[in-house]
Amino acid sequence: xxxxxxxxxxxxxxxxPYWEDFSYETQDAGATVATxxxxxxxxxxxxxxxxxxxxxxxxxxxxxxxxxxxxxxxNRVPALACDTRLSELRGDIVQLEPLKKFPVIxxxxxxxxxxxxxxxxLSVWLEGEAKSGPEDMAFEASRCLQCGICLEVCPNFAPGGxxxxxxxxxxxxxLIARLPGEQRGRVSRAYIKGVYEGCGKSLSCRDVCPADIxxxxxxxxxxxxxVWKRWNSIR
Ligand code: SF4
Ligand code: FES
Numbered sequence: 001x002x003x004x005x006x007x008x009x010x011x012x013x014x015x016x017p018y019w020e021d022f023s024y025e026t027q028d029a030g031a032t033v034a035t036x037x038x039x040x041x042x043x044x045x046x047x048x049x050x051x052x053x054x055x056x057x058x059x060x061x062x063x064x065x066x067x068x069x070x071x072x073x074x075n076r077v078p079a080l081a082c083d084t085r086l087s088e089l090r091g092d093i094v095q096l097e098p099l100k101k102f103p104v105i106x107x108x109x110x111x112x113x114x115x116x117x118x119x120x121x122l123s124v125w126l127e128g129e130a131k132s133g134p135e136d137m138a139f140e141a142s143r144c145l146q147c148g149i150c151l152e153v154c155p156n157f158a159p160g161g162x163x164x165x166x167x168x169x170x171x172x173x174x175l176i177a178r179l180p181g182e183q184r185g186r187v188s189r190a191y192i193k194g195v196y197e198g199c200g201k202s203l204s205c206r207d208v209c210p211a212d213i214x215x216x217x218x219x220x221x222x223x224x225x226x227v228w229k230r231w232n233s234i235r
Contacts, residue, residue: 003086008097009107034063034070034082058108068147072108073097078152080210099152112148118164122190124171137221138177143211144170150205156198163198166205166215173222188226196227
């Protein structure tokens with residue numbers, strides 16, 4: 001299998017972006033975008049470039065679809081590099097761009113600290129002991145990778161705004177599921193301000209979430225518990 005990696009590169013946030021192509025050839029039918037990117041660091045595969053070779057910067061950790069670090073835009077769709085097989089991408093060109101809702105640090109590497117800041121602003125932590133709630137909802141919410149892919153396609157999310165997107169919704173939903181109703185007040189208020197009031201229910205996030213979180217179901221249950229206080233009727 002032969003592919004051309006067509007990568008939007010940038011030396012720093014201040015410099016102008018430019019496209020650069022790299023060839024990649026493998027016999028491995030299971031090779032992913034992450035496999036190809038890793039190989040660029042081992043071998044200089046520049047096709048045609050006016051630039052001196054510079055390693056392509058991107059972020060990864062687990063390479064097993066567990067950490068969310070390798071999120072980027074692949075052929076115009078936000079996805080995880082380690083979960084995108086080259087054989088499943090149409091054509092010879094694989095276009096790679098950084099996520100667009102976050103500041104670019106270099107190449108495909110972005111600064112997603114706004115997501116952590118949102119969680120801090122929403123105080124997503126327990127102040128007391130957790131008790132068990134509906135385990136299905138807590139489990140579903142706990143699968144969030146904090147990758148930010150949902151924010152990329154969300155028409156309502158903008159960095160610095162009060163809407164935290166589904167990346168903020170999932171940890172809040174997990175807390176809501178863990179807390180008994182009488183202790184849910186602070187978290188419910190954060191949920192209403194950071195999620196409920198900003199979500200336009202386009203649900204584009206559901207279609208791209210690499211963890212396949214049932215976002216619509218989680219949203220309905222969290223709205224019922226945090227906004228309408230109808231916890232028992234939805235269990
Ligand atoms: S909800 Fe899905 S897409 Fe959004 S941050 Fe969590 S895992 Fe990523
Ligand atoms: S490197 Fe962890 S999800 Fe891709």
